[in-house]
Amino acid sequence: MIPAAFDYYRPKDVEGVIALLQEHGDDARVLAGGHSLIPMMKLRMAEVPHLIDLQDIAALKGITIDQDTITIGAMVSQHELINHDGLSAAAPILREAALQIADPQVRYMGTVGGNIANGDPGNDMPGLMQCLDAQINLLGPDGSRTVAARDYYEAAYMTDREDDEILISVVFTAPVGGFAYEKQKRKIGDYATAAAAVQIAKVDGKVASASIAMTNLSDVPVWSQGAADELAGSVCETATLKAAVAAMLGDIDPTEDNRGPVAFKRHVAGIILTRAITRAWDRA
Amino acid sequence: MSDKMHIKLNVNGEDHEFLAEPRDLLIYTLREKLNITGPHVGCDTSHCGACTVTLNGKSVKSCTMFVAQANGAEITTIEGIGQPDALHVLQESFREHHGLQCGFCTPGMITRATKLLEEIPNPTEKEVRFGMAGNICRCTGYQNIVKSILAAASELNAAQEAAE
Numbered sequence: 001m002i003p004a005a006f007d008y009y010r011p012k013d014v015e016g017v018i019a020l021l022q023e024h025g026d027d028a029r030v031l032a033g034g035h036s037l038i039p040m041m042k043l044r045m046a047e048v049p050h051l052i053d054l055q056d057i058a059a060l061k062g063i064t065i066d067q068d069t070i071t072i073g074a075m076v077s078q079h080e081l082i083n084h085d086g087l088s089a090a091a092p093i094l095r096e097a098a099l100q101i102a103d104p105q106v107r108y109m110g111t112v113g114g115n116i117a118n119g120d121p122g123n124d125m126p127g128l129m130q131c132l133d134a135q136i137n138l139l140g141p142d143g144s145r146t147v148a149a150r151d152y153y154e155a156a157y158m159t160d161r162e163d164d165e166i167l168i169s170v171v172f173t174a175p176v177g178g179f180a181y182e183k184q185k186r187k188i189g190d191y192a193t194a195a196a197a198v199q200i201a202k203v204d205g206k207v208a209s210a211s212i213a214m215t216n217l218s219d220v221p222v223w224s225q226g227a228a229d230e231l232a233g234s235v236c237e238t239a240t241l242k243a244a245v246a247a248m249l250g251d252i253d254p255t256e257d258n259r260g261p262v263a264f265k266r267h268v269a270g271i272i273l274t275r276a277i278t279r280a281w282d283r284a
Numbered sequence: 285m286s287d288k289m290h291i292k293l294n295v296n297g298e299d300h301e302f303l304a305e306p307r308d309l310l311i312y313t314l315r316e317k318l319n320i321t322g323p324h325v326g327c328d329t330s331h332c333g334a335c336t337v338t339l340n341g342k343s344v345k346s347c348t349m350f351v352a353q354a355n356g357a358e359i360t361t362i363e364g365i366g367q368p369d370a371l372h373v374l375q376e377s378f379r380e381h382h383g384l385q386c387g388f389c390t391p392g393m394i395t396r397a398t399k400l401l402e403e404i405p406n407p408t409e410k411e412v413r414f415g416m417a418g419n420i421c422r423c424t425g426y427q428n429i430v431k432s433i434l435a436a437a438s439e440l441n442a443a444q445e446a447a448e
Contacts, residue, residue, distance in 0.1 A: 001328055007304035008289065008352040031353070038348050039329060040311075051306070051401075053353055079342070103418030105333060105396070108342035188417045189331075 003041035014060070014139055014166065017052055021164040022141055024050040030166055032075060032114035035106050040136045060113065060168065068174040074113025074167045078102075081112060090174040093197065097128050097181035103189045104257075117167040119157040122191030127155060127221035128181065131197035131213040134172035140165035153220035154242050177201035177208075178284030182276035183215075184268050186259065192216040193259045195270040196276035200231065202284035207231045212244070212277075216259075217252035217269050223249045227273070236281040244277060245270045291355050295320060306352035310344075311335040311392065313351045322362035322391045326420070333419030335394035337361050343399045343400030345418070362391035365398055373443075374398060374436045383432030385423030393419050397433050406441055409434060 326334030
């Protein structure tokens with residue numbers, strides 16, 4: 001499969017990227033790991049006359065942990081994320097989730113920023129970022145701005161990012177308590193049939209606070225305040241889990257596709273969330 | 285059509301310089317321009333791993349990388365891992381343990397496995413299966429591939445210990 005021809009750019013800094021995006025508008029796209037964009041270009045479902053490769057931009061790389069504030073550069077690969085000891089200690093849910101993305105070769109190339117920015121409902125990082133209440137740093141011609149991950153997603157492949165902006169990094173506070181990223185997929189490497197990101201903080205033997213986000217069960221990730229509220233103050237007993245699942249099912253809106261009909265997806269979502277809460281609570 | 289780019293690649297220790305369209309995929313450049321036909325085109329959709337090469341120390345599916353992205357890179361293909369008269373331990377192990385049948389996936393399997401054993405020199409069976417998840421084989425059912433890699437790991441570790 002041969003994609004349509006394009007001009008290729010490999011700028012050294014973000015200003016160079018913004019200038020190219022301003023010059024070429026809709027005809028330009030940035031390339032991170034390429035494992036979503038290149039297949040679409042090969043199928044000619046995406047035509048990109050001006051392709052801007054971000055691989056040489058140092059400002060988009062690196063993971064920093066400053067006290068309890070964690071910053072992950074857009075071009076950090078899933079492989080780097082998985083193998084970063086400090087991050088695995090400070091926010092272990094990220095490693096648990098990233099290990100469930102695609103396969104080793106794809107994880108060497110696939111980036112955190114690409115996974116977040118693409119807006120594919122099947123991507124795992126968007127829901128995870130909503131669970132962690134991450135802030136997304138964008139840069140455009142008018143400077144930088146920050147958007148909460150929970151406000152970032154508008155529809156499938158539609159986000160708050162403007163065409164002449166790029167995603168620079170994500171920032172979040174190191175989570176406390178127990179965690180779990182639970183994902184049901186048809187085979188290893190697949191996108192989720194249903195996935196759940198759960199963080200639970202425990203105080204005096206009870207749930208002090210919880211955060212729950214679901215993946216691939218709507219055209220955007222679903223952060224379920226209702227499900228988290230059900231857990232608050234509980235000891236995650238069976239009745240509470242059922243109430244949390246019921247609340248979550250009220251928030252998701254799956255559609256039928258090759259991963260199954262709606263009823264099946266709702267069934268799987270309930271099981272996955274129950275498992276995720278149980279595991280997060282055990283670790284809390 | 286876009287302009288051709290001046291591309292430099294180091295493949296298996298040898299420098300190559302040529303003109304190519306940015307849209308040329310790395311796998312086709314290796315196979316058709318440089319005549320390095322060890323990496324195979326299986327699915328052409330980044331699922332099967334038959335096109336796996338090592339690029340700047342990463343296992344990469346070369347069907348999902350433009351040659352422009354690879355410009356300046358150091359690449360190792362199966363041809364750089366062993367030769368017919370001097371097989372790599374992994375190649376010898378695949379032969380010994382019947383880790384292949386038709387052989388189509390084997391260059392990708394072995395190229396990926398070299399990197400896996402670099403990162404995890406003494407893997408468990410589970411780690412081998414997880415680390416090889418990006419490579420598909422339609423003949424063997426994977427049992428003998430896993431066996432081959434575990435045996436090669438033991439042999440490499442024994443050689444390492446003997447050397448120390």
